[in-house]
Amino acid sequence: MAGSALKRCPLEGRVIVITSGKGGVGKTTATASIGAALALEGKQVAVVDMDIGLRNLDVVMGLENRIVFNVVDAAKGKCKIKQAAIKDRRIENLYLIPASQSDNKDILTPEAMVRLCKELRKEFDYILLDCPAGIERGFENSVAPADEAVVICTPEVSSVRDADRVIGLLYARSITPRLIVNRIVPEMVENGDMLSHEDVVEVLSVELLGLVQLDNQVVISTNTGVPLVLQKDSEAGQAFRRIAQRLDGQEDLPIEIPQTQKSFWKKLGIIIGIGK
């Protein structure tokens, strides 16, 4: 499907797995958004849906109607990488390699993924692997070829617990993960009803990559298939853009902490130096 835009990169690309342990914390949205943001930075990006049998990255990216080949075909050599990589409609340099919808979990192996990623590294600057929930086969397949890992969690007990488990498994494979805390509700944090990102980082003792607040635009973006990072008024979209920039070497870019929406008069008060 992909055209001739697939260029050879002078350096080998980085393979980054995006994982969480727990399902439903925003891995797929994060993968799509970070991938899109990296492509907007001018990088060649492939996002790979590793959730064999339950693919979803395609619908989040609005590319569900264009699937012919998938990651299993590419890994097994049934098609060329160029055939499996679907070019994004809106964002230049962004490609999706979808999962297969087969219900055979053993269809993909870690070795096959390592081989596939070795090829992908030659074509792309970034290969983002959207890991399925759980710590079984799909996790192994996603982590085996990865150089780096991004762990996503929400400020909830269940999600942080699973993140801790996954972080342990990544360390056991000599990968030092970085953390994104997703779906922060600043009002609830302020009222003492939600774990703050400091609490989460303290419990997990892991390097922070970014903070993303709960944003209704995520649902709207998934409804329409329009990338979140292209929506200027989306707080989450802008947070993912900064995360991508930090991943892409702008390490000193400060991590913005989600704030409660202040009224016009309060904002004015802050500007002129009264009130907070």
Next chain:
Amino acid sequence: MLNGWLKKLIGKSDSKGVAKKRLQFTLIYDKLEVSDDILIKLHQDIVDVISRYFEIDKESLKLDIRKSEGRSALVVNTPILSAKRVCPPPKGGV
């Protein structure tokens, strides 16, 4: 009730504090879990080491992990048949 009313008045509650404590406790407890594979290996190693010094009934050696709040204890129980008279040669780097 007064508590809830007070909280409303101050506008602060602390369900987050509860969450953090529960989380920390859960993580500690999770890490005390030992897989069966490790226990079987440990069982074998303990039998080997004790057998160098004592004649033991290898079948009846029992290995247990006992858990109480926030703590775990490894309990090894074995009947000794007899002590060995000869000191075993030192083993290097097991």
